[in-house]
Amino acid sequence: MTNVKQRQDEIIMLIANKAYNQPLLDSGLLFQQDVRDNFYYASYLFAAAEDQALPFAGDREAAKSKAENVLFHLLELQDQSAESETYGHWPLSLWPTPQEAAKNTLPVELMGSLMVYFYKRYAHAMNSELRSSFDTVLKHIYQSNFYRKPVSSYNHHEAKYTAAKLVFGQLYEDKALVEDGYQSLCLTLDRIKTTGMVEYGALPWFWHWVQAFTCAWELTEDKAIQTSLAQMLDYLWDVRATYYLGGAWVGSHSRIWPHDMPRDTNVLHDYVQFGDFRLSDVMPRTEYAGFLVYEASAVVRDKALNRSAATEIKRQVPKQVGQASNEADVLHTYAYLTENFAVGGIWERIAEFDNEQHRWDISLPLDAAAGVNHLYFFHPGDKFKEGDLRHQSEYTEVLFHRNTVIASYLIPDDQPQQIWGCLPIGEWVEMSNGLFGLCGNVLIAIFIQQAYQRELQSDRSVVTSTNNQNAVVVEVIDLLAAQAQGIESLQQFASSMNSRQPAFLTSNDEFSLTYKTLSAEALVLTCGTDRKITRLVNGQPVDFAAYTVT
Numbered sequence: 001m002t003n004v005k006q007r008q009d010e011i012i013m014l015i016a017n018k019a020y021n022q023p024l025l026d027s028g029l030l031f032q033q034d035v036r037d038n039f040y041y042a043s044y045l046f047a048a049a050e051d052q053a054l055p056f057a058g059d060r061e062a063a064k065s066k067a068e069n070v071l072f073h074l075l076e077l078q079d080q081s082a083e084s085e086t087y088g089h090w091p092l093s094l095w096p097t098p099q100e101a102a103k104n105t106l107p108v109e110l111m112g113s114l115m116v117y118f119y120k121r122y123a124h125a126m127n128s129e130l131r132s133s134f135d136t137v138l139k140h141i142y143q144s145n146f147y148r149k150p151v152s153s154y155n156h157h158e159a160k161y162t163a164a165k166l167v168f169g170q171l172y173e174d175k176a177l178v179e180d181g182y183q184s185l186c187l188t189l190d191r192i193k194t195t196g197m198v199e200y201g202a203l204p205w206f207w208h209w210v211q212a213f214t215c216a217w218e219l220t221e222d223k224a225i226q227t228s229l230a231q232m233l234d235y236l237w238d239v240r241a242t243y244y245l246g247g248a249w250v251g252s253h254s255r256i257w258p259h260d261m262p263r264d265t266n267v268l269h270d271y272v273q274f275g276d277f278r279l280s281d282v283m284p285r286t287e288y289a290g291f292l293v294y295e296a297s298a299v300v301r302d303k304a305l306n307r308s309a310a311t312e313i314k315r316q317v318p319k320q321v322g323q324a325s326n327e328a329d330v331l332h333t334y335a336y337l338t339e340n341f342a343v344g345g346i347w348e349r350i351a352e353f354d355n356e357q358h359r360w361d362i363s364l365p366l367d368a369a370a371g372v373n374h375l376y377f378f379h380p381g382d383k384f385k386e387g388d389l390r391h392q393s394e395y396t397e398v399l400f401h402r403n404t405v406i407a408s409y410l411i412p413d414d415q416p417q418q419i420w421g422c423l424p425i426g427e428w429v430e431m432s433n434g435l436f437g438l439c440g441n442v443l444i445a446i447f448i449q450q451a452y453q454r455e456l457q458s459d460r461s462v463v464t465s466t467n468n469q470n471a472v473v474v475e476v477i478d479l480l481a482a483q484a485q486g487i488e489s490l491q492q493f494a495s496s497m498n499s500r501q502p503a504f505l506t507s508n509d510e511f512s513l514t515y516k517t518l519s520a521e522a523l524v525l526t527c528g529t530d531r532k533i534t535r536l537v538n539g540q541p542v543d544f545a546a547y548t549v550t
Contacts, residue, residue, distance in 0.1 A: 004293055007272045009054060010279065011290035015041055016048030020058045020066070028073040032094040035077065036111050040286045042070035043118050047291070050125050068130050075133045079103050080140050088144025105146065109160040110208055112141045113167045113215045114288050120219065121291075142168045148177075151184045153321040154191050154198060156205035162188060163212035166229075167219055181216075182225050189232050196317040196549045200333055200346070201243060201253035201358075203260040204285055207269055210236055214292040230294070237273070237296040241304035242313055243335060243344070244270070246365025247277040248373055251313075251335040251344025253358040254320075256390055259284040261358055262372035262422045262460060269293075274304055277366040307339040312402070316547040323350060332547045334400040340368065340441040341476050343403055347544075349394045355382045359392055360405055362476055368440030369424045371459025375444065377421040377472045379409045389422050389462070399525040399535045399542070404475045404517050406525045410506065411468040419470050421446075421463035423454075428461065429494040430454060433501060435463070436494035443482050443490065445497040447473040447515075449504040469506040473515050485518065 002010070019041040022030055031037040046067035048056040056063065077098055079086045089108055091101030119134045126134070147164035165181030168174070199205050213236070217229040243250045247267050249260070259265045268289035271279050273296055296304075313335040318324060335344035345360025361376035381393030395415065399406040409419050423446075426439030435446040435454065449472070452465040475497075487493050502515040512526040524536040535542040 001275055004272055004275075004295055007275050007279075008290045008293060011268055011272065011283075011286075012044050012047050012051075013054060013056065014279075014281070015044040015283065015286050015290065016054075016056065016063070017058070019045040019070075020048075020063050024066070024070070027094070027098045028069060029094070029098065030070055032098075035074065035090050035092055035094055035098075035107050037286070038070055038074045039111055039115070040288065042067045042074070043114075043288070044286070044290060046071070046122060046125075050122065064125075068127055072130050072133055073098075075130075075137045077101075078137050078140060080136070082143065088140045088146055108141060108144075108146060109157065109164075110211060110287070112146075113160070113164050113212060114292075115141070116167050116171055117215050117219060117288070117291065138168075138171065142172050142174075148180075151187050154188055155320070156199060156202070156208045158184070159188065159209045160212045163216040166216045166225060170220060170222075178222070178225070182222075182228070185225070185228050185232065189228060189235070193235060194549065195330075196315065197239065198318050198320045199254050200315075200317045200331070201249060201251060202255045203249060203253065204257060204266050205255060206236070206240070207266065207285070207287065210240075210269060210294075211288055211292055214294045215288070217294055218292060233294040234297065234300070237294070237300050238303070240270070240273075241296065241300045244274065244304040245307065245337055245342045245363055246367060247271070247274075248342070248363040248365055250337060250342040250363045252333050252346035252360065253356075254350075254352045255354070255356040256358045257356075258388060258390070261361075262374040262376070262389055263369070264366060264373060267366070274301065276305055307337055310336065310338045310402075312336050313344075314547045316544070316549060319350065320352070332544050336400070336402045338403075338478060340365070340478050341403075343400065343405060343474075343476060345398055345400055345405065347398060347400075347542075349396060351394070355391050357392065358390070359396060360398055360400070360407065362405070362444065362474060364424060364440050364442070368442075371425045372422060373424060375421075375423050375439075375474070377407060377419055377463070377474075379411060379419050380416055389420060397525060397527060397533055399513075399523055399537075401517075401521065401523055401537050402519075403477060404473070404515070404521075404523060406502075406513050406515060406523055407472045408506075408511050408513055408525060408527070409470040409472075410509075410511055410527070411470070413468065415468075417468045418464055418466045419472070421448075421452075421465075421472070423461040423463060425459060425461070427490055428454070429490060431494065431498050434494075434498055436490065436497055438479075438490045438493075441479050443477050443479065443487070443493045445473075445475045445493070445500075447502050449506070469508070469511070471502075471504055471506070471511070471513050473502045473513070475515075475517055477518060 049060045049063035086103035089103040092104035147161040162184040169177030316330040332347045342363040361374045364373040378392040384391040397408045424439045428437040437444045450467040505512040526534045
């Protein structure tokens with residue numbers, strides 16, 4: 001297996017080659033969709049041209065000149081008027097032209113601190129014009145004071161503000177700002193260790209936490225601050241390792257983007273840290289994974305990479321500010337991880353940012369799937385658009401137990417009367433009330449209460465089922481475990497499982513679902529006319545007392 005430095009160099013070269021071969025736009029930039037991509041790609045191109053140890057095949061002088069020009073044009077787009085409400089900021093999207101595009105508060109949050117890192121690392125090699133431009137731009141970022149905000153919500157914005165306080169305070173010898181950043185860091189670290197992260201499984205926000213604090217850790221000269229930053233990064237990488245399976249992020253998410261679900265593609269930091277899957281050419285979020293790394297401890301790496309023994313993760317996380325009425329107002333997340341698959345979800349439906357909560361799924365390691373590596377069903381809610389399998393409604397009740405999920409969908413008449421499912425590419429057997437598949441090294445049984453249709457696409461199957469009363473039961477089993485039960489083939493598995501149909505009983509205002517797993521465990525999910533939900537495992541109610549912060 002390659003080491004961390006080799007994997008970082010691989011990323012640098014992949015992105016640098018793309019930047020080198022990509023024609024410039026009329027604006028002199030590489031991208032118009034997101035201003036930050038210009039900074040990231042030009043940074044990698046500059047690094048590849050400058051580092052003689054990297055096997056860059058292009059003309060190094062031409063590559064360096066191209067990178068410098070892109071960076072210079074990018075820096076020119078900063079609002080440098082101290083009287084402006086967007087002082088120190090850049091546009092985000094560069095439409096209709098970079099000069100006409102509206103300024104946005106987001107780019108500088110992450111890009112600002114990374115610019116300091118890039119400047120510190122490469123200023124000596126820049127031409128005088130670019131070096132002077134960086135000097136000016138960084139001074140304006142510092143003077144803009146965008147980061148001078150108190151810690152209150154403990155979210156990714158404040159994580160980036162905290163890191164920026166440390167980075168810019170040190171750069172401009174502002175001791176009061178450094179102290180503010182240090183206190184913000186300590187408050188945040190204490191909070192998340194005590195109550196957990198409000199942004200559970202929140203991609204891409206999680207990587208902004210990692211990058212911001214890694215950047216500050218790389219740059220700080222204060223040993224006490226660096227120690228606290230190391231403690232923060234140890235915590236973050238432990239969280240990542242807990243829900244890691246071969247490049248997949250297991251379980252529920254408070255936010256997902258199309259590059260997070262139904263296939264994990266925002267994986268560059270995972271690749272650098274763990275390196276146990278093949279790196280794809282698709283890199284939707286390049287950012288600074290090729291430059292910044294804080295190597296996780298051997299214990300954390302072993303947690304992520306060794307799944308030989310099945311693991312249950314039961315955690316409580318706080319609701320976001322504005323959703324919680326008191327400190328004890330928490331959510332409960334569940335995950336069950338094995339070497340070849342994971343099952344996970346969150347018990348409570350919460351309307352997270354942009355209605356992007358991902359309630360539950362089955363996850364496969366990236367290398368086990370030719371296309372998507374997540375399997376899940378949902379009822380569409382606010383912001384849902386056909387073709388984008390995100391944005392779920394509130395009309396779902398769930399039961400999780402080890403390798404099995406039960407999900408009920410009791411849908412009001414004024415809502416879409418259809419549930420959607422996403423399945424990985426594999427070998428699938430269709431029967432009247434179920435789908436039975438072999439994907440990677442696992443067998444999957446899916447029972448659907450109502451009739452369904454499956455459409456095979458290039459990287460997935462999409463399943464739809466229409467009715468206002470519906471339910472899904474999914475049970476997953478490792479091939480070796482199935483063989484131990486005498487199941488030798490998919491056809492035998494399908495035949496055996498088809499005879500184990502769940503008991504679906506529903507009406508307009510109540511439902512009862514009963515299922516006995518291959519391990520002979522009895523699962524019951526019911527809702528009475530009083531709307532009270534009952535969840536039983538082997539006759540016992542699900543107990544959240546075992547759910548802890550860590």
